[in-house]
Amino acid sequence: MDFEHSAKAQDYLGRLQDFMDTKVFPAEREYEEYRRKMGPEDHTLPPVVEELKEEARSRGLWNLFLPDVSGLTNVEYAALAEVTGWSSHIAPEAINCDAPNTGNMEVLHMFGTAEQKSQWLQPLMEGQIRSAFAMTEPDVASSDATNIATRIEKDGDDYVINGRKWWISGAADPRCKIMIVMGKTDPDESPHRQQSMILVPMDTAGVENVRPLPVFGYQDQHGHNELRFTDVRVPASNLVAGEGDGFMIAQARLGPGRIHHCMRSIGAAERALKLMCERATSRVAFGQEIARQGVVREAIAESRMEIEMARLLTLKTAWMIDKYGAKGARSEIAAIKVIAPRVALNVIDRAIQVHGGGGVSDDFPLARMWAGMRTLRIADGPDAVHLRTVARQELGKYSS
Numbered sequence: 589m590d591f592e593h594s595a596k597a598q599d600y601l602g603r604l605q606d607f608m609d610t611k612v613f614p615a616e617r618e619y620e621e622y623r624r625k626m627g628p629e630d631h632t633l634p635p636v637v638e639e640l641k642e643e644a645r646s647r648g649l650w651n652l653f654l655p656d657v658s659g660l661t662n663v664e665y666a667a668l669a670e671v672t673g674w675s676s677h678i679a680p681e682a683i684n685c686d687a688p689n690t691g692n693m694e695v696l697h698m699f700g701t702a703e704q705k706s707q708w709l710q711p712l713m714e715g716q717i718r719s720a721f722a723m724t725e726p727d728v729a730s731s732d733a734t735n736i737a738t739r740i741e742k743d744g745d746d747y748v749i750n751g752r753k754w755w756i757s758g759a760a761d762p763r764c765k766i767m768i769v770m771g772k773t774d775p776d777e778s779p780h781r782q783q784s785m786i787l788v789p790m791d792t793a794g795v796e797n798v799r800p801l802p803v804f805g806y807q808d809q810h811g812h813n814e815l816r817f818t819d820v821r822v823p824a825s826n827l828v829a830g831e832g833d834g835f836m837i838a839q840a841r842l843g844p845g846r847i848h849h850c851m852r853s854i855g856a857a858e859r860a861l862k863l864m865c866e867r868a869t870s871r872v873a874f875g876q877e878i879a880r881q882g883v884v885r886e887a888i889a890e891s892r893m894e895i896e897m898a899r900l901l902t903l904k905t906a907w908m909i910d911k912y913g914a915k916g917a918r919s920e921i922a923a924i925k926v927i928a929p930r931v932a933l934n935v936i937d938r939a940i941q942v943h944g945g946g947g948v949s950d951d952f953p954l955a956r957m958w959a960g961m962r963t964l965r966i967a968d969g970p971d972a973v974h975l976r977t978v979a980r981q982e983l984g985k986y987s988s
Contacts, residue, residue, distance in 0.1 A: 592902045597664040603647055604671050611643055612679050616953075619678055628807035631760040631800065640682035641715055651713055653685045654697065662844055662906035666851045668781050671897070673855020674961065677809070680852065683711070687758050688721040691845045692768055694787070694977065695743075695837055699829040704787060708766050720767035721752040722788075722815060723838075731973050733835065734779045738771035740786055747773075747786055747827065749794075749820040751977070755967075760800040760811020765790055770838070773831045783834030787826040794820035804959040837944060842968065843914025849964060850902045850928035854895060856957050857935040861891045863954065864939035878942065887938040898924070898931040919981035922974035929964040930971075936961060 593601060599698030615636045622634035622721035645651055652658045652668055660668075680686035689712055696709040698770050711717045728735035738751025751771060757765050766789055773784040788795065796818065800811040827835055865888060868879035902924045908917035936958045947954050965971050 589904060589907050591663060591900075591907070593665060593667060597660065597667060600649070600660070600664075600668055601671065604668055607644060607649055607682075608671060608674060608679060611640055612675050612682060615640060615678060616675060623809065628802075629800070631807075631809055631811045632762060633794070633809065637678060637681060640678065641684070641881070644683045645715075649683045649894065650715075651684050651693075653690045653691065653844070656697065661910045662847050663903060663910055666847055666903055666906045669848045669851035670855040670858070673852030674859045676852050676856055677956075684715045685848070687845065687848065689719055690848060691841045692719040692721055692766075694844065695768060695828060695841050698840060699833075699837060701825070703825065704828070708787065711765075717765040718758050718761050718763040718810070718811075720758045720764050720790075721755050721770075722756045722759075722767050723770040724753060724755045724816065726752055726754045731970050733770070733783065733838065736770060736772060736783060738769065740769070740771040740773045740784055742773070742824065743821070745824050746821045746839065747824055749786070749788065749822070751817050752815070753863065754812075754814040755801060756813045756815055757808075757967075758810040759790070759797060759813035759815060761809070764810075768828065770834050776905075777832055777876045780835045781832035784831050785828040785834050785837050786822060787828060788817075788820060788822055792820050792822060794818045803963050806956060806959055839914065843909050843921055846876050846968065847902065847906045847909065848924050849968065850898075850905075850924045853932040853961060854899050854902065854965065855930040856961060857891070857895050857898070857932040860932070860936040860939040860954060860957060860968055863952065864891065864935075864942045866889060867939075867942050869891055884942060887942065891935040891938055894931045894934060898928050901927055919978050922977035922981075925968065925974045926965075926971050926978075932961040933958065933965075 590799060618636045619634045626632065652660060653665060655661065672683065672685065693709060693712050696705055700709055712719055721737065723733065724730040725738060726734055728737055730736060738749065738753065741748050749769060749771060752913060756767065759767065766787060768785050769788050770783055770785050772782050774782055796816040798814040798816055800807060800813050803812060868884050868888070869877055871878045877881060905917050905920035905924050908920055914921065936954055940954050940958065946952055949955065
């Protein structure tokens with residue numbers, strides 16, 4: 589395995605880091621001021637992000653997540669995803685590489701018809717609209733996707749959808765125009781052939797946007813919404829791939845996406861470590877810099893070592909996806925989904941401790957970073973499910 593950056597990756601990294609330093613970090617204050625002014629219940633995008641998007645496109649920093657567009661491998665893109673994790677609420681969207689759009693674009697790119705690509709993929713690739721992915725439900729344990737109860741029933745040339753979804757990221761944003769809904773088309777099929785995915789425009793009759801859900805008291809700009817579907821009718825041509833292909837599509841969607849999430853987590857951890865070190869070297873307690881206290885030095889050392897281990901495991905996983913595909917890296921994909929947010933939380937928590945009361949305030953980004961990383965231990969499947977996958981893969985080596 590060779591994780592040295594290729595010439596192409598080095599070029600992208602140089603341009604992306606300059607974009608972060610000269611444009612993204614300076615825009616964070618304006619972003620926050622706009623959101624405070626508009627209030628937490630307002631989900632319009634701060635105008636500064638549209639300015640950043642235009643700047644990113646002019647620099648050739650656009651849709652880097654999609655290999656067929658950027659020409660980057662998963663290993664090469666991983667380094668870029670880490671850089672964007674330093675400002676995860678702004679940078680990924682600024683370069684059109686943010687979830688859930690990336691996963692939805694990958695699905696449409698791999699499985700969409702020519703009509704679906706023209707109507708939805710193209711404007712998503714241009715950054716003109718946003719999308720959502722509707723899988724999780726409030727009435728069932730959605731960590732087991734076979735539990736999903738939302739019905740997608742054929743009726744002539746249409747499908748009719750009934751059910752409830754929640755934690756639908758991005759659904760509060762007024763720019764969200766389309767969602768991919770996962771539901772049950774045939775309850776009598778085998779468990780992994782019962783589910784299908786279908787495209788549902790947000791303005792379709794019967795789609796009710798019930799409420800945006802706060803995350804540890806924070807209302808994200810894009811929102812995480814509860815939705816209700818009541819006799820929602822869409823053309824049969826909106827089906828993605830074929831009936832019963834929902835699980836297959838989900839598996840194809842998740843491999844690269846986990847690399848994106850995990851490397852952004854590592855970027856967040858790096859920023860937290862930087863803030864911790866800066867705080868420790870600028871504050872004095874008991875007659876000396878906090879950085880000279882053994883307990884603080886231990887926190888810094890533990891953080892550096894954990895970050896390095898998490899990064900190496902994630903890069904190994906990216907390399908395996910490049911070489912063997914997502915199926916060949918199944919155990920590693922599950923492992924990094926547990927390890928990367930866990931490490932990020934550890935580092936952020938230590939940074940909060942070193943910051944004292946300031947660490948839990950909005951004067952520093954640490955509290956919101958912690959909330960985001962804690963949520964990631966549940967999003968895209970809770971830790972327990974991924975630990976189960978790793979254990980099953982490991983035990984399989986010893987089964988007769």
